[in-house]
Amino acid sequence: MLYREAGQFKTTYAEDMAIFPIRQDRIALAILLGIAFIGVPLLATFHVWPFGSDYLLWAILLPFLILALAAIGTNILVGYCGQISLGSGAFMAIGAYSAYKLATGVHIPFAWLGFAISIPPLPVLASILLGGLMAAGVGILFGIPSLRIKGLYLAVATLAAQFFFDWAFLRIPWFTNYAPSGSVNAPALDFFGLVVRTPVERYLLCLLFVTVMTVLAKNLVRSNLGRQWMAIRDMDIAAELIGIRPLYAKLTAFAVSSFIVGVAGALWAFVYLGSWEPLAFSIDRSLQLLFMVIIGGLGSIMGSFVGAAFILIVPIMLNLVPTELGVPLSTQTITHLEFIIFGSLICYLLIKEPHGFARLISIGKEKLRLWPFPY
Amino acid sequence: MRAPDTNEIMLQVDGIALAFGGVRALRDVTFNIRRGEIRAIIGPNGAGKTSLLNVVNGFYHPNHGAITFKGRTRARMQPFEAARGGIARTFQNVALFKGMSALDNIMAGRTLKVRRGLLWQMLRYGPALAEEREHRHRVEEIIDFLEIEAIRKVPVGRLPYGLQKRVELGRALAMEPDLLLLDEPMAGMNLEEKEDMSRFIIDVNSHYGTTIALIEHDMAVVMDLSDRVAVLDHGIKIADGTPDEVKKSQAVIEAYLGVAH
Numbered sequence: 252m253l254y255r256e257a258g259q260f261k262t263t264y265a266e267d268m269a270i271f272p273i274r275q276d277r278i279a280l281a282i283l284l285g286i287a288f289i290g291v292p293l294l295a296t297f298h299v300w301p302f303g304s305d306y307l308l309w310a311i312l313l314p315f316l317i318l319a320l321a322a323i324g325t326n327i328l329v330g331y332c333g334q335i336s337l338g339s340g341a342f343m344a345i346g347a348y349s350a351y352k353l354a355t356g357v358h359i360p361f362a363w364l365g366f367a368i369s370i371p372p373l374p375v376l377a378s379i380l381l382g383g384l385m386a387a388g389v390g391i392l393f394g395i396p397s398l399r400i401k402g403l404y405l406a407v408a409t410l411a412a413q414f415f416f417d418w419a420f421l422r423i424p425w426f427t428n429y430a431p432s433g434s435v436n437a438p439a440l441d442f443f444g445l446v447v448r449t450p451v452e453r454y455l456l457c458l459l460f461v462t463v464m465t466v467l468a469k470n471l472v473r474s475n476l477g478r479q480w481m482a483i484r485d486m487d488i489a490a491e492l493i494g495i496r497p498l499y500a501k502l503t504a505f506a507v508s509s510f511i512v513g514v515a516g517a518l519w520a521f522v523y524l525g526s527w528e529p530l531a532f533s534i535d536r537s538l539q540l541l542f543m544v545i546i547g548g549l550g551s552i553m554g555s556f557v558g559a560a561f562i563l564i565v566p567i568m569l570n571l572v573p574t575e576l577g578v579p580l581s582t583q584t585i586t587h588l589e590f591i592i593f594g595s596l597i598c599y600l601l602i603k604e605p606h607g608f609a610r611l612i613s614i615g616k617e618k619l620r621l622w623p624f625p626y
Numbered sequence: 627m628r629a630p631d632t633n634e635i636m637l638q639v640d641g642i643a644l645a646f647g648g649v650r651a652l653r654d655v656t657f658n659i660r661r662g663e664i665r666a667i668i669g670p671n672g673a674g675k676t677s678l679l680n681v682v683n684g685f686y687h688p689n690h691g692a693i694t695f696k697g698r699t700r701a702r703m704q705p706f707e708a709a710r711g712g713i714a715r716t717f718q719n720v721a722l723f724k725g726m727s728a729l730d731n732i733m734a735g736r737t738l739k740v741r742r743g744l745l746w747q748m749l750r751y752g753p754a755l756a757e758e759r760e761h762r763h764r765v766e767e768i769i770d771f772l773e774i775e776a777i778r779k780v781p782v783g784r785l786p787y788g789l790q791k792r793v794e795l796g797r798a799l800a801m802e803p804d805l806l807l808l809d810e811p812m813a814g815m816n817l818e819e820k821e822d823m824s825r826f827i828i829d830v831n832s833h834y835g836t837t838i839a840l841i842e843h844d845m846a847v848v849m850d851l852s853d854r855v856a857v858l859d860h861g862i863k864i865a866d867g868t869p870d871e872v873k874k875s876q877a878v879i880e881a882y883l884g885v886a887h
Contacts, residue, residue: 264762265755467748474747474758478726478734485723492683493801494709494738503744550725 270469287458295451308450315563316457317519322543322555323468324511329541330549331472332504333484334397338409339512339540341416342386344532346513347520348426350382354438354521355428375440379517386513387506394505398498413534420529434528437521453522460518464511469552471507480504481550512540545597548609557608565592635694636661636805636837637682642691644677644861651677652688653861659805664831665839666852666869670881673858675841676718679807682839683715684708696804710738714803718810718841720790724783728793731782732768735800736761768796771833772826788819795826799834806830808840812847820844824851849873857881 254275261267271277291312295302302308325339357370373381389412396408420426427435440447440456447456471477479500482490491497520527539562547558569585569592580588604610637659644652651674659665667675680686682693684703692699695711714735723731739761746754769778772792777785782793791811798806811827812820824847830836842848848855849869857865857872859881865872872878 264759264766268758268762470750471744471748474750474754475733475737475740475761476744476747478730479737481726481730482723482734482737485725486721488685488705489717489721489723490734491705492685492709492715493735493797494706495734496706507744 268473270473284462288455292451292455295454305450308454311563311567312454313450313457313523315559316454316461317515317523318540318543318563319556319559320457320461320464320518321512321515321540322547322559323465323552324508324513324515325540326544326547326549326552326555327468327472327480327511328504328508329544330551330554331477331484332480332501332508334394334501334504335402335406336409336508337406337534337537337541338393338412338416340532340534340536341413342390342509342512343516343519343536344416344420344529345386345389345509346379346382346516347527347532348382348420349385349513350378350517350521351435351437352426352428353381354378372438374443375438375521376442378438379514379521382517383510383514386516387510390505390509390513391502394502397501397505410534413537417529417533420532432528434526436526437524440521447522457518457522460514464514465552468507468511472552476500476503484550542593542597544607546593546600546607548607549605551606551609553612554607554609557612561608562593565589634661635659636696637839638694639678639682640692640694642678642681642688642693644674644681644686644688651861652681654691655858655861655863656691657856657863657866659837659839660854661837662831662835663837663853664827664851665837666848666855667839667841667858668843668845668848668855669858672860674861675858676809677861678858679715679809679839679841682708683713683807709801712801712804713807714798714801714805715807716791716794716798716809716811718813720787720794722782722790722794722797725781727779728774728782728785728789728796729765729769729778731793732765732796732800733761735797736765738801765796765800768799771799771829772796773822788815791815791823792826795823795830799830799836802834803836806836806838808838808842810841810843812842812844820847827851 254273256273259272259274261272266272271280291302291308294300295305295308298304321339321343324342325336328334328336353370353373354375356372358367359369360367393409393412397405400408421433424430427433440453442456447453472480479490479495480503482493482495483497483500483504487497490500516532520531524531543558543562544555545558546561547556548554566585566589569580569588573580600607635658639655639657642652642655643650655674655678667678669675677686681688682695684705684707687702694700695713698711723734726734740757742754742757746752750758769775772795774789774792774796777789777793782790785793795808795811808827812823815823827838827840828851831838840848840852842851852869854867855865855869855872856863857875857878859877864877864881865875867875
């Protein structure tokens with residue numbers, strides 16, 4: 252390790268409770284945020300290397316940010332509260348379609364009652380957040396079975412949510428405003444007069460969302476509610492005996508998780524895709540998010556970022572590296588290689604290190620702290 | 627400061643019967659716990675001691691009988707309601723939250739004392755932060771008391787058994803319970819660890835005035851610690867009284883040593 256905590260004495264519990272108790276970590280984080288908020292946009296605006304084209308922003312950074320956010324949501328449910336969910340894609344879809352409906356105006360005719368519910372088109376920001384809330388509501392609904400069933404059976408119940416909403420958004424034309432092709436277009440991204448158009452602006456918008464929501468999520472998991480979730484995950488009987496209500500703990504985990512995933516879904520649709528169809532949120536998406544969480548680290552916010560980066564970057568590397576080496580692979584081979592790498596990695600991590608890369612990193616840090624002496 | 631030995635009954639268990647299919651774990655057990663005392667429950671293996679504790683904190687629902695705690699009689703209740711009423715509990719096989727640090731385990735014990743909700747905790751600002759610090763302060767007092775400062779940040783799964791038992795006691799103490807149920811707090815410990823644990827139990831009782839009910843197999847510990855002892859055998863209470871009275875009871879000697887037929 253290049254640095255250690257020697258000489259940094261904490262004199263209050265508040266200092267000890269900080270996310271990064273070591274000064275060097277805080278400096279590193281500040282530099283990272285500086286690069287993300289100032290460096291990247293500057294370089295990209297003036298098209299300086301490596302931002303010569305928009306490829307890096309569009310194909311890597313934007314999806315990375317949004318999927319990392321969705322992975323945080325999934326991690327809260329699966330990693331922190333221990334409730335396995337295969338429905339993350341569905342909750343992204345609910346966020347996306349709710350935001351779409353709210354942004355284009357909702358009209359529900361109750362013909363037989365002689366009146367209709369009409370909501371005028373809402374601003375984009377309100378639509379995205381309300382889309383998240385809608386996902387949270389549906390999440391609570393699908394979380395109710397978790398009070399009775401656990402593990403594999405719960406996974407199947409959430410899988411039902413996935414298939415149901417896939418079907419609903421494909422077959423019920425009301426959701427897509429009766430678009431004949433089934434594909435819908437996002438409204439203009441107008442934030443109080445500021446219209447987000449270029450890739451750099453889109454990147455900054457997502458970065459802002461991700462930063463704020465990461466801080467809020469981190470605060471939750473290190474507060475009492477986060478401890479309640481982990482207690483339910485580790486030993487639900489003992490949790491109940493110290494006064495934790497399983498109903499409250501599980502349903503809040505479902506709500507918070509679905510909210511974050513729903514907002515990520517709305518961002519994915521509005522900011523990244525622009526126009527989309529239900530296929531964008533299929534079971535593949537749910538599995539991808541689950542892989543990110545398992546590979547990155549169950550029960551770790553940082554792990555969600557690591558996992559998202561890994562899952563996104565491996566296919567790109569598989570594409571680039573052999574080409575650079577002069578042995579271009581066919582697209583099919585790359586897809587197969589992807590499956591092989593992810594599959595074997597997940598098996599390996601589940602057996603050897605269920606807490607994923609995040610735990611490997613922290614073990615590495617601990618070892619390096621004492622290096623070169625083992626004790 | 628030892629809580630004055632009033633004769634106030636804190637917990638009254640009346641005619642409890644509990645059966646699992648054909649197995650009658652408890653048969654018409656009646657006993658009580660007075661405020662401020664250390665009450666031991668002993669008996670051979672399978673006598674129904676743990677079942678009795680499970681009935682008291684709502685984990686099992688008895689088939690017959692009533693339980694009166696702090697003047698309120700109840701038929702059915704959920705474990706978290708028992709916790710809310712002020713009953714804390716440790717387990718025979720340690721039941722800690724393995725993935726969390728010792729500190730977080732004990733902090734989780736403060737759940738019932740947390741006032742600020744989801745949104746405040748999310749913002750972690752102002753009153754929520756002040757509350758979190760206040761809880762941390764209380765938890766640090768318990769950590770001090772149990773002499774586990776050095777391991778507060780260690781995931782409990784990595785701790786040796788004796789320390790895990792201590793963390794579990796800490797988690798129960800963090801609830802500031804009126805009644806503390808200890809299920810074999812010294813099982814599997816060596817002599818020194820037993821002495822430490824006995825000291826903690828006596829200190830909890832005298833310092834915080836907590837009423838304690840404990841199950842234990844080590845007779846020397848039981849006879850030294852407890853004010854009154856109840857003896858169970860095959861789900862029936864066969865003796866009840868001060869350690870000296872119980873020691874002399876013919877039924878107890880027969881239960882433990884067997885009878886010549």
